[in-house]
Amino acid sequence: xxxxxxxxxxxMLPEAAEELTARLSITGNASSLHASGRRARRTVExxxxxxxxxxxxxxxxxxxxxxxxxxxxxxxxxxxxxxRAADPARTRVLASPVEHHAVLDAVHxxxxxxxxxxxxxPVDSHxxxxxxxxxxxxxxxxxxVALATVMWANNEIGTVMPVRELADAAAEFxxxxxxxxxQAFGQxxxxxAASGLAALTVSGHKIxxxxxxxxxxxxxxxxxxxxxxxxxxxxxxxxxxxxxxxxASFAVAGRLAAGRREWFAREVGALRDQLVEAVRTAVPxxxxxxxxxxxxxxxxxxHFSFPGCEGDSLLLLLDAQGIECSTGSACTxxxxxxxxxLLATGTxxxxxxxxxxxxxxxxxxxxxxxxxxxAIGPAVERARAAGLS
Amino acid sequence: xxxTPQRPLRVLAAxxxxxxxxxxxxxxxxxxxxxxxxxxxxxxxxxxxxxxxRGCCTxxxxxxxxRAADVIGIPFxxxxxxxxxxxxVVEDFVAEYEAGRTxxxxxxCNEKIKFAALLDKALALGFDxxxxxxxxxVITREDGSRELHRASDTAKDQSYVLGVxxxxxxxxxxxxxxxxxxxxxxxxxxxxxxxxxxxxxxxxHDICFIADGDTQxxxxxxxxxxxxxxxDESGAVVGSHEGAYGFTIGQRKGLRIGTPAPDGKPRYVLxxxxxxxxxxxxxxxxxxxxxxxxxxxxxxGTAPAxxxxxxxxxxxxxxxxxxxxxxxxxxxxVSFTEPVRGVAPGQAIVLYxxxxxxxxxxxxxxxxxxxxxx
Numbered sequence: 001x002x003x004x005x006x007x008x009x010x011x012m013l014p015e016a017a018e019e020l021t022a023r024l025s026i027t028g029n030a031s032s033l034h035a036s037g038r039r040a041r042r043t044v045e046x047x048x049x050x051x052x053x054x055x056x057x058x059x060x061x062x063x064x065x066x067x068x069x070x071x072x073x074x075x076x077x078x079x080x081x082x083x084r085a086a087d088p089a090r091t092r093v094l095a096s097p098v099e100h101h102a103v104l105d106a107v108h109x110x111x112x113x114x115x116x117x118x119x120x121x122p123v124d125s126h127x128x129x130x131x132x133x134x135x136x137x138x139x140x141x142x143x144x145v146a147l148a149t150v151m152w153a154n155n156e157i158g159t160v161m162p163v164r165e166l167a168d169a170a171a172e173f174x175x176x177x178x179x180x181x182x183q184a185f186g187q188x189x190x191x192x193a194a195s196g197l198a199a200l201t202v203s204g205h206k207i208x209x210x211x212x213x214x215x216x217x218x219x220x221x222x223x224x225x226x227x228x229x230x231x232x233x234x235x236x237x238x239x240x241x242x243x244x245x246x247x248a249s250f251a252v253a254g255r256l257a258a259g260r261r262e263w264f265a266r267e268v269g270a271l272r273d274q275l276v277e278a279v280r281t282a283v284p285x286x287x288x289x290x291x292x293x294x295x296x297x298x299x300x301x302x303h304f305s306f307p308g309c310e311g312d313s314l315l316l317l318l319d320a321q322g323i324e325c326s327t328g329s330a331c332t333x334x335x336x337x338x339x340x341x342l343l344a345t346g347t348x349x350x351x352x353x354x355x356x357x358x359x360x361x362x363x364x365x366x367x368x369x370x371x372x373x374x375a376i377g378p379a380v381e382r383a384r385a386a387g388l389s
Numbered sequence: 390x391x392x393t394p395q396r397p398l399r400v401l402a403a404x405x406x407x408x409x410x411x412x413x414x415x416x417x418x419x420x421x422x423x424x425x426x427x428x429x430x431x432x433x434x435x436x437x438x439x440x441x442x443r444g445c446c447t448x449x450x451x452x453x454x455x456r457a458a459d460v461i462g463i464p465f466x467x468x469x470x471x472x473x474x475x476x477x478v479v480e481d482f483v484a485e486y487e488a489g490r491t492x493x494x495x496x497x498c499n500e501k502i503k504f505a506a507l508l509d510k511a512l513a514l515g516f517d518x519x520x521x522x523x524x525x526x527v528i529t530r531e532d533g534s535r536e537l538h539r540a541s542d543t544a545k546d547q548s549y550v551l552g553v554x555x556x557x558x559x560x561x562x563x564x565x566x567x568x569x570x571x572x573x574x575x576x577x578x579x580x581x582x583x584x585x586x587x588x589x590x591x592x593x594h595d596i597c598f599i600a601d602g603d604t605q606x607x608x609x610x611x612x613x614x615x616x617x618x619x620x621d622e623s624g625a626v627v628g629s630h631e632g633a634y635g636f637t638i639g640q641r642k643g644l645r646i647g648t649p650a651p652d653g654k655p656r657y658v659l660x661x662x663x664x665x666x667x668x669x670x671x672x673x674x675x676x677x678x679x680x681x682x683x684x685x686x687x688x689x690g691t692a693p694a695x696x697x698x699x700x701x702x703x704x705x706x707x708x709x710x711x712x713x714x715x716x717x718x719x720x721x722x723v724s725f726t727e728p729v730r731g732v733a734p735g736q737a738i739v740l741y742x743x744x745x746x747x748x749x750x751x752x753x754x755x756x757x758x759x760x761x762x763x
Contacts, residue, residue, distance in 0.1 A: 313514055316425070316466055386513035 001322040002368040004275075006300060006361030007155055007183060008326055013208035013362070016253040020210050023245035030242045031233060040244045047251035054251075054258035055202065055217060056191030063216045063234045064247055068182040068203035070227070071216035072102035074238060075178040075199040076149055078224020080110050083146040083176070085225070093118050094137050094148040094175075097344035098127045100155050103180055104340070107149065116146065120344075126291040127154055127345045131165035135172065142173040150177065152184035152200070156328040156341045156357055157290030158301025160188055167196030176222060182206050182214075186257030186264060187298045192217045199224075202254070204246065208362060209253030213246035260362075268360050269299030271369060275358055276302050278373035283380045289342065289355065300360040303328060305347065306380050309354035313383035318356075321375050328357030354383075398517040400424045400563055403503055404457060404465070406450030408580050408587045409522030409566060411457035415583050416565035417520045418461055424520070426458035426465040429507065431474040432598060457585050470506055477501035479598055483611050486634040489661035490735025493550070493705065494596055496749070500553035500687070508561055520563035523547045524571075526744075527562055535559045537689045537746040540567040549702050552739035552749035553687045605635045617666030619646060622659070622675065633666045639676055639731030646670065659757075677728035677758035683721040683738050683750030692716065692748070699740040699747060701725075703732055714740055721750040728758050 003011075012020075028040030045059070052059040065071040076093070083090045095107045097120040110116035121129045121137055129150050138145050148170050153160045163179055170177040176198030181190050186207045192200050199222065204213040216238075218224070223237060230239030257264075273294070279286055279302070289303035290296075306314060311327035318325060328339055338352035358372065400422040402414035417424045428451050451467055458465035478497050485492035508519045524540035525548040537559055540546040545566075554562065566576065573592070580588035595602040612634055619628035628646040630636070640658040650656050650672065657676055660669040686692070696715035701723065703710070711726040723738060732755050740747040 312466060312468060313510070316464070317514060319464060320425070382514055386510045 002324065002371040003363070004323065004325045004358040004360065004368060004372060006364070007206070007357065007359035009205045009211070010208055010361040011363050012205075012210065012249075013253050013256055015256060016209050016249045019252045020245050020249035023248050026244070028244065030244055031231060040242075043244050043248050044242055047247045050251040051215065051254045054254040055185070055200070056193050056195075057217050058193075058220070060220060060235075061192060061217050063218050063238050064242055064250075065214045065216055065234075065238055066212055066240075067214040068100075068180065068201050068206070069102040069214075070238075071201040071203070071214045072100070072178075072180055073106045074216050074224055074227050075201060075218075076103055076106040076147070077110060077114075077227055078237065079147045079176055079178065079199065079222065080114065080116060081225035082223060084114075087143075089144050090146040091116050092141070092144045093146055094121055094134065095119075096121050096123060096129045096150045096161075098123055098154050098156075098159075098341045099149065099151055100180055100182070103149055103151065103178075117144075121148075121150070123344055125345050126296065127157055127159045127341055128291065128296075129161055129166065131162060131169040134166050134177075135169040138170065138173045138175055142175070145173065145175045147198075148175055148177045150179055152179045152181035152190065153188060153298050154290065154341060155183045156339055156355075157303045157345070158183075158297035159290045160184065160296055160298065163195050163197065170198075171196055176219075183298060183301075185254070186261055187300055188265070189261065190258075198222055204250040204253060207253050207257040209250040210246045213243060213250045215250070264362065265299040268362070268364060269294065271364055271366065272300055272302055272360050274366070275360070275369045275372065278369055279304055279358075279376055282373060282377035286380075287351070289345075289347075300364075302358045302360075304356055304358075305342070305351045306354045306356070306383070307351060308387065309380055309383040310386065311353060311355050313386050314354070314356055314379055317379040317382055318372075318375055321371075321379075323372055323375055325372075326357045326359075328355050397421045397423060398563070399515060400518050400520045401507070401511040401514075401516045402426045402463070402520040403507060404428050404454035405522070405593075406453035406457075406587065406590075407522065407593055408576060408585070408590055409524075411454070411461070411522070411585050411587050412576050412580050412583070413520055413522040413563075413565045414457070414463065415461045415585070417563060418463060420565065422518075422520075422563075424461075424463045425516070426454065426461070426463050427507075428454040428465070428467045429474075429502070430467050430469045431471055431478075431502070453587050453590065457587055460584050460586075468507070468510070470502060473506045474498070474502055474598075477506075482596075483608065485735045486608050487612055487663060488735075489633060489663040491637045491733035492735045493737055494598075495550040495705070496553050496737050499551055504554055504558040504562060508558065512561065518561045518563045520565060522566055523551055523564050524566050525551050525564050525746075526567040527559055527564060534690060538567075539741070539744040539746075540564075541569060542571055545571065545573065547705075548741075548746050549705050549707075549737070549739050552689065552737060552746050554689055555687055556690050559689060608632070608634050615666055617668070619644065619668045619670055621650075621656070622669065622671045627656075627670065630668055633661050633663050633668050636661050636668050638733040644670060673730065675757060675759050676730040676732075678725065678730070678732040678755045679728050679758050680722070680724040680756040681732060681738065681752055682754045683723060684719070684753045686716060686719070686721050686748055686750040688748035689746045690748075697742075699742055702739045702741065703729065703752070704736050709741065712740070720753070 028036040030040040030044045048062045049059045052062050093116045111118040122133045167177050178199040180201045182203045185202045198219045200217040205211045228239050287305040338349045342352040400417050404410045404426045482494045524545040526538040528536045539548045577588050599607045614631045618626045636658045656670040659671045700709040701712045710729050712723050714723045734752050737749045739749040
């Protein structure tokens with residue numbers, strides 16, 4: 001089997017799995033005052049410190065959540081509500097059109113139900129938001145902006161955004177900028193303090209940690225209105241008993257992901273380059289999505305459009321041969337829609353239906369790439385015969 | 390004659406989310422085939438949940454199908470054929486009603502979607518056959534040609550809605566439910582035994598793309614309301630309607646006629662004229678049809694060379710009537726041994742030779758025993 005879908009989820013690191021399983025049988029609510037509680041609390045705080053260090057942040061800036069989706073929702077909705085409460089004129093939300101649905105749908109919901117005016121920032125043909133675009137959008141009426149949100153790196157086509165420049169542009173107007181860094185963490189340098197961001201989302205299972213755990217890194221001056229109300233854990237912005245084993249395991253994975261980042265970029269990046277070359281050799285008219293410059297995209301991401309093919313057909317044919325990848329587009333009831341990311345980059349809708357995302361990870365091998373190299377040519381030929389229905 | 394050959398095939402199983410197609414897929418696996426499940430997303434608005442889940446187009450159905458595929462242990466995908474379905478089935482359905490006819494969208498779907506759009510894609514992707522949960526039999530003769538037959542269990546037989554399949558389509562069709570005598574209860578028990586959660590799911594009866602079962606409302610939304618007269622055979626106005634498309638030949642209920650018939654007997658829809666938006670009603674005896682013509686013939690094998698005697702089925706779950714049929718210049722001319730009632734243009738006439746489906750055609754005109762009506 002060739003698993004080429006690490007961007008969906010990547011195998012747990014053995015160290016993280018060990019940490020998780022070892023702690024599952026230890027009792028203790030991190031909010032309890034007795035010894036068991038204190039022990040749990042200590043694990044949580046040490047994990048918080050560890051993760052903060054891995055992400056260039058202060059421990060108090062780490063807010064644990066149930067994952068990337070919750071962190072994105074807390075940032076987008078919570079900051080919108082808080083900023084609007086402080087000044088009712090602040091109802092504009094600026095977002096890139098290539099965001100993950102966890103941001104995109106949250107922003108859309110604010111527009112539908114909370115009186116937000118959502119403005120999508122222009123992107124270039126690689127799906128990149130330029131600082132001037134954000135600056136211009138804010139400058140049109142700075143006092144009306146609640147927040148801006150631009151992902152660190154795109155989950156489909158792998159394009160890396162100029163986060164520091166975007167944060168600087170936002171800072172000129174004191175507008176908080178959030179970035180979903182779920183795909184970026186472990187692949188490109190992600191430093192919270194250095195980024196100038198107000199908030200940043202990371203997720204456990206994308207870096208070799210467990211499912212169901214993530215974090216919002218949140219500048220100390222920001223107090224988003226909670227999405228979840230309850231016991232007041234996590235700076236009162238995210239109530240709920242902490243999942244101590246998951247928190248600890250996530251921290252182990254985070255520390256390893258940050259520590260091995262350069263190795264990852266070099267080794268996995270080289271494998272990715274081989275994969276791109278192999279696909280191009282087998283299918284000369286395949287179109288690489290995103291930024292072709294190695295520095296402009298995630299080292300583990302390869303995204304292709306195959307003219308005249310349905311991504312669904314390709315997926316089925318590769319799946320039948322044990323090659324696992326993704327069409328890279330969101331599903332509605334399992335029905336593939338042309339990717340909003342590709343449409344935002346100006347890709348023809350028919351071409352946008354014939355895409356595959358191959359994403360590598362820490363367990364990828366040259367054999368995975370070879371299996372794809374062998375299979376992709378005949379699969380494309382066959383999918384072309386089946387055509388676009 | 391032999392059963393379907395057991396050479397292992399690469400099979401694409403169309404899984405609606407119902408119990409029949411789930412058991413069919415499971416049986417195909419058991420027969421040794423390499424099976425992949427696919428759910429067809431046919432609704433333009435797949436987001437809509439609806440209660441009861443009797444149709445085939447909801448998220449719930451898609452999930453039920455996926456769950457069944459998981460239990461059977463086969464790959465599963467959802468294919469979006471909503472555009473093709475809308476063009477080939479839904480728009481045709483509306484246009485047929487607008488023209489005063491009564492279409493059968495299930496036949497249309499089998500002809501244009503399941504055994505055309507889906508089958509073509511399946512074949513191109515390297516599959517050998519499409520499998521469905523229809524109750525019908527495909528029998529391979531010694532010369533390799535294939536025949537479509539009624540299901541062993543004639544009470545469950547669905548060969549009528551498959552009467553549009555030609556020889557090529559039949560060559561790639563697999564109906565694992567058709568060759569055994571099976572009641573619905575037995576199929577449900579089998580699903581239960583196989584651990585399929587759809588075992589207890591209610592049957593689908595309605596037209597899948599009309600969620601609430603309100604065909605009249607569906608048509609009114611698309612065609613608008615158009616008031617017109619209900620007249621008797623003499624042309625006298627006896628009532629009014631809100632759109633001639635809302636009626637079916639032979640319909641008795643819902644006519645809301647104020648003036649009673651001279652003989653005091655119930656009246657039935659005899660004719661629908663979309664041109665002048667008039668519905669004609671009359672006594673049951675006036676519904677008797679002695680002959681009809683039908684267009685767009687489709688043959689499940691070789692077309693008959695000359696006139697022949699067959700049994701005919703005129704609607705889903707309808708009985709059989711003895712006919713003589715002859716093809717004349719692309720039109721099927723049919724005469725009935727005994728007059729039949731409730732023959733609606735737009736419906737299919739399916740011809741049988743014993744249990745074998747000979748072919749089908751779409752009813753265009755009928756000849757009445759009393760007075761011919763277009």
